[in-house]
Amino acid sequence: MNRATPPPPPGAVPPGTAQGDGLKIATRTLPVGTDGNGHMIDLSADASRLLKSVGMSEGQVTLFVPGSTAAVTTIEFEQGLKQDLPAAMERVAPVDETYRHNEAWHDGNGHSHVRASLMGPSLVVPFTGGRLMLGTWQQIVLCDWDNRPRNREVILQFIGK
Amino acid sequence: MNRATPPPPPGAVPPGTAQGDGLKIATRTLPVGTDGNGHMIDLSADASRLLKSVGMSEGQVTLFVPGSTAAVTTIEFEQGLKQDLPAAMERVAPVDETYRHNEAWHDGNGHSHVRASLMGPSLVVPFTGGRLMLGTWQQIVLCDWDNRPRNREVILQFIGK
Amino acid sequence: MNRATPPPPPGAVPPGTAQGDGLKIATRTLPVGTDGNGHMIDLSADASRLLKSVGMSEGQVTLFVPGSTAAVTTIEFEQGLKQDLPAAMERVAPVDETYRHNEAWHDGNGHSHVRASLMGPSLVVPFTGGRLMLGTWQQIVLCDWDNRPRNREVILQFIGK
Numbered sequence: 001m002n003r004a005t006p007p008p009p010p011g012a013v014p015p016g017t018a019q020g021d022g023l024k025i026a027t028r029t030l031p032v033g034t035d036g037n038g039h040m041i042d043l044s045a046d047a048s049r050l051l052k053s054v055g056m057s058e059g060q061v062t063l064f065v066p067g068s069t070a071a072v073t074t075i076e077f078e079q080g081l082k083q084d085l086p087a088a089m090e091r092v093a094p095v096d097e098t099y100r101h102n103e104a105w106h107d108g109n110g111h112s113h114v115r116a117s118l119m120g121p122s123l124v125v126p127f128t129g130g131r132l133m134l135g136t137w138q139q140i141v142l143c144d145w146d147n148r149p150r151n152r153e154v155i156l157q158f159i160g161k
Numbered sequence: 162m163n164r165a166t167p168p169p170p171p172g173a174v175p176p177g178t179a180q181g182d183g184l185k186i187a188t189r190t191l192p193v194g195t196d197g198n199g200h201m202i203d204l205s206a207d208a209s210r211l212l213k214s215v216g217m218s219e220g221q222v223t224l225f226v227p228g229s230t231a232a233v234t235t236i237e238f239e240q241g242l243k244q245d246l247p248a249a250m251e252r253v254a255p256v257d258e259t260y261r262h263n264e265a266w267h268d269g270n271g272h273s274h275v276r277a278s279l280m281g282p283s284l285v286v287p288f289t290g291g292r293l294m295l296g297t298w299q300q301i302v303l304c305d306w307d308n309r310p311r312n313r314e315v316i317l318q319f320i321g322k
Numbered sequence: 323m324n325r326a327t328p329p330p331p332p333g334a335v336p337p338g339t340a341q342g343d344g345l346k347i348a349t350r351t352l353p354v355g356t357d358g359n360g361h362m363i364d365l366s367a368d369a370s371r372l373l374k375s376v377g378m379s380e381g382q383v384t385l386f387v388p389g390s391t392a393a394v395t396t397i398e399f400e401q402g403l404k405q406d407l408p409a410a411m412e413r414v415a416p417v418d419e420t421y422r423h424n425e426a427w428h429d430g431n432g433h434s435h436v437r438a439s440l441m442g443p444s445l446v447v448p449f450t451g452g453r454l455m456l457g458t459w460q461q462i463v464l465c466d467w468d469n470r471p472r473n474r475e476v477i478l479q480f481i482g483k
Contacts, residue, residue, distance in 0.1 A: 022183040022344040023320070025380055025482060027450050058186055060223055060318055062382055062446045066457035068398040075278040076229040080261030080271065088254045088275045093410045100402030110402065114410045117397040121460070122446040124223045124283040126318040128188050133316050135227035138282070155455050157382055157448040159320065159345070159481065160186060183344040184481070219347055221384055221479055236439040237390040241422030241432065249415045249436045285384045285444040287479040289349050294477050296388035299443070320481065321347060 023161050026054040030154045034070075034144035036112075038086035042077045043154065044139045047125070048132055050156055059160015060126045066153060069112040069146035071119030077139035085143070089115045095147075112145040119143060127160070184322050187215040191315045195231075195305035197273075199247035203238045204315065205300045208286070209293055211317055220321015221287045227314060230273040230307035232280035238300035246304070250276045256308075273306040280304060288321070345483050348376040352476045356392075356466035358434075360408035364399045365476065366461045369447070370454055372478055381482015382448045388475060391434040391468035393441035399461035407465070411437045417469075434467040441465060449482070 028050050032041055047061055063072045075081055092115070099110025125140065126133045134140070144150055189211050193202055208222055224233045236242055253276070260271025286301065287294045295301070305311055350372050354363055369383060385394045397403055414437070421432025447462065448455045456462070466472055 023186060025345060027380060027448060058188060060320070062448060064446065064448050064455065066455055066460060068396060068457060068460040073278045074229060074282050076262075076274055078262065078265065080263070080265045081274050081278075083261045084254075084271050084275050085278055087258075088279065092253055092414055093406075097409075100405045101398075101400065102402070104400065104402045110406050113398055113403050114406050117395045117403075117407055118410065118441060119279060120281060120442060120445065121396050123281065124225065124285060124446060126188060126223060126225050126316050133225065133227055135229060138227060138229040155448050159382070184347060219349060221481070234439045235390060235443050237423075237435055239423070239426065241424070241426045242435050242439075244422045245415075245432050245436050246439055248419075249440065253414055280440060281442060284442065285386065285446060287349060287384060287386050287477050294386065294388055296390060299388060299390040 023059070023159055024056065026158045028156045030156055032142055032152045032154055034142065034150050034152060036144050036146040036148045036150055038089070039144045040075065040077070040082055040141045042139045042141055044134065047140055047156060051127060051130065051132065051158065054158045056158055056160040057130045058128050059158060060124050061132070062157045063123045063140060064155040064157070065121045065142060066155065069109060069116045070142060070144045070152060071116045071121055072123040072140070072142055073119055074123065074134070074138045075141050076137040077141060092118065109147040112147055115145040184220070184320055185217065187319045189317045191317060193303055193313045193315055195303070195311050195313060197305050197307040197309045197311055199250070200305045201236065201238070201243050201302045203300045203302055205295065208301055208317060212288060212291065212293065212319065215319045217319055217321040218291045219289050220319060221285050222293070223318045224284045224301060225316040225318070226282045226303060227316065230270060230277045231303060231305045231313060232277045232282055233284040233301070233303055234280055235284070235295065235299045236302050237298040238302060253279065270308040273308055276306040345381070345481055346378065348480045350478045352478060354464055354474045354476055356464065356472050356474060358466050358468040358470045358472055360411070361466045362397070362399070362404050362463045364461045364463055366456065369462055369478060373449060373452065373454065373480065376480045378480055378482040379452045380450050381480060382446050383454070384479045385445045385462060386477040386479070387443045387464060388477065391431060391438045392464060392466045392474060393438045393443055394445040394462070394464055395441055396445065396456070396460045397463050398459040399463060414440065431469045434469055437467040
């Protein structure tokens with residue numbers, strides 16, 4: 001089966017291809033206060049608003065969270081999954097497990113570091129027509145795995161035209 | 162030990178550095194039918210073919226799957242791992258576990274959402290000389306964790322020159 | 323609460339927005355010898371040094387590891403977590419579990435493949451002012467999950483201006 005987008009007719013400019021007109025970059029910082037302990041915060045509306053403000057139509061936004069106890073991913077942002085995702089992480093990196101990190105630093109957040117490293121701090125979301133190409137039930141979320149409230153500065157870097 | 166690429170001789174143009182000639186962007190959509198339930202689909206050949214069609218030699222492709230029950234990663238695409246990866250996910254987010262998501266929405270795919278969020282919906286693969294820089298035994302795969310067959314539209318966005 | 327960066331005053335050029343001056347790309351290869359078996363190697367200093375050498379101030383670096391038994395993420399690079407992260411992976415994909423991959427290929431690294439695919443081979447880190455936007459205690463690491471020492475060639479691809 002031909003699973004690809006059909007090719008454009010001969011002589012046509014392929015949709016979505018820049019004609020050497022150069023790309024732009026814009027870097028924004030989004031302050032986000034969290035409760036920690038697996039708190040998930042929906043960043044989709046902020047990402048859409050910032051996309052509008054940088055005035056690009058086609059490109060991608062990279063979300064990156066500085067710090068080693070938080071992560072960025074997508075999820076259907078509803079009440080159930082806000083409990084189900086941390087419950088799964090409790091199987092992988094339980095809060096009450098013994099961590100060498102805690103033995104050395106006594107901050108009790110060994111599980112936070114492990115969870116954040118597993119999920120990863122970066123996410124890339126494409127956009128076309130000035131709109132993020134997210135699914136209807138798919139939201140961009142910051143997951144703060146630290147064991148206390150934190151003030152984060154999420155980076156949103158837009159590249160496009 | 163000097164682990165880095167040696168610097169170019171004085172006055173030389175560093176290989177792989179554009180001289181302000183501008184980058185291009187091209188966004189493509191790849192329809193993919195899946196069986197769900199951990200079905201993995203090798204997208205490498207499609208990614209290579211689309212790379213050829215956009216005519217770039219150096220850059221990167223971002224793969225992104227809209228929707229909150231699928232993920233994109235790389236794997237050695239062989240029969241054994243097609244079973245081993247879902248088996249590992251069963252330890253993290255078992256199908257028959259209790260999910261708050263299922264209690265609220267009754268669609269029985271709480272585990273699908275958790276697995277997809279853990280793996281993440283985006284992947285970035287660089288290319289040079291018009292070829293994806295994948296390892297010999299490394300393929301790009303869509304993992305559909307939903308509990309039923311799905312028609313996906315995977316986004317491949319190329320940035321380069 | 324207004325969580326976003328305040329908009330620029332009317333008529334001002336938004337900080338961090340290129341004025342159509344075009345972006346550059348530079349691709350570098352970093353040879354890294356590893357011990358395998360969950361060995362983590364801090365790539366932050368190499369990434370910063372290569373960023374300096376490509377002469378960009380604002381943009382992003384994509385790190386990508388070719389091969390299907392290693393991954394790239396960030397972590398607080400200290401002795402405790404070097405043991406805690408592999409310990410968590412042992413819960414997800416235990417070394418001594420039965421893997422179909424091993425039954426077919428007899429290389430004993432089924433767990434390595436599963437761990438690498440879960441973490442993912444790519445990471446994107448933004449930079450501004452010529453500096454990577456990492457947190458103070460956040461380092462870029464290669465995690466080699468293979469069951470033997472490996473010589474890796476990590477790709478660092480810079481896009482920016």
